[in-house]
Amino acid sequence: MENQKIRWGIIGLGNIANQFASDLLLLEDAVLTAVASRDNSKANEFAKKYNAVKAYNSYESLFDDREVDIVYIATPHDSHAELSIRALEKGKHVLCEKPVALSYKDAERMIETSRKYNKFFMEAFWTRFIPAVKDILSNVENGIIGEVNYIKADFAFIGNETGGSRLFDKNRGGGALFDIGVYPLFLSYIILGFPKEIVSKSIFHKNGIDLQTSMILQYGKAQSVLHASIVSESDMKAVIGGTKGRIELNSPWFMADGYSILINEDKEAIITLPILGKGYAHEIIECQNAIRGNQIESKLWTHQNSLDLSKIVEEVKMQTGLSF
DSSP states (O other): OOSSOEEEEEESOSHHHHHHHHHHTTOTTEEEEEEEOSSHHHHHHHHHHTTOSEEESSHHHHHHOTTOOEEEEOSOGGGHHHHHHHHHHTTOEEEEESSSOSSHHHHHHHHHHHHHHTOOEEEEOGGGGSHHHHHHHHHHHTTTTOSEEEEEEEEEOBOOOSSOOGGGOGGGTOSHIIIIIHHHHHHHHHHHOSOSEEEEEEEEOTTSOEEEEEEEEEOSSOEEEEEEESBSOOOOOEEEEESSEEEEEOSSGGGOSEEEEEETTEEEEEEEOOOSTTTTHHHHHHHHHHHHTTOSSOSSSOHHHHHHHHHHHHHHHHHHTOOO
């Protein structure tokens, strides 16, 4: 497969899948072989728009297609576990949209299946692979801002409740925590690791989803103050504070095109690192490199990383009383 194009299949053809497919077209060593939707006309329309070779009206048909190497699963959260497991059992590599699953138990099952069938599996935490995030991690590790003792990150916007939005649908795993709260939690985790303690509170919709959730993650010598909301706005900058200075990721931080390093309130450096396409191209490249290297997980976002993050999210879910 070294010199061959990696052949992709996409299931769940919503907004994120559209952005992902447009980034896939930027890569010469990738090809969109098949797409699937339960709505036949949607599948055909999507295939035509992104030059997919085949369009299916069932996910199973795509899983059975021997010309598909890897499946990108972009369906609603509640179906991630079952569909990932099914695809892996059919011998497909899988890139599953985040959050990996709605429970830690399901995340474990998905990763066990990847190991059992010896197929690549990764949670699609695209932010981990964008150049600015990779760069700040190496700067933090090199001690440029000293010892990190504070992180502030949020993800907030005003969602549209009308028109059957998945975001406000409890049956499909909607709400702030699982849709966007995972991002600030992810940032804290990749910099400071697994927290010693978590404190979290939510404000709920009458249908039981969380409209906003605030979280404090306590570490030995550090705290992360994190927030997610689908009913308010924020500047969506992220701050990583240390004993010598701070790093500020450009807004919106989860797809930042650069960052600033400030030492004693002076801007020491402004670094610009543009993203390729809409930002999904970087995780696509990661998947393809891993598959070509016969790896079943990414070295930058491992199975254990996904399990750890899922465990953190599970604790927040339990503390706030959120249930699906």
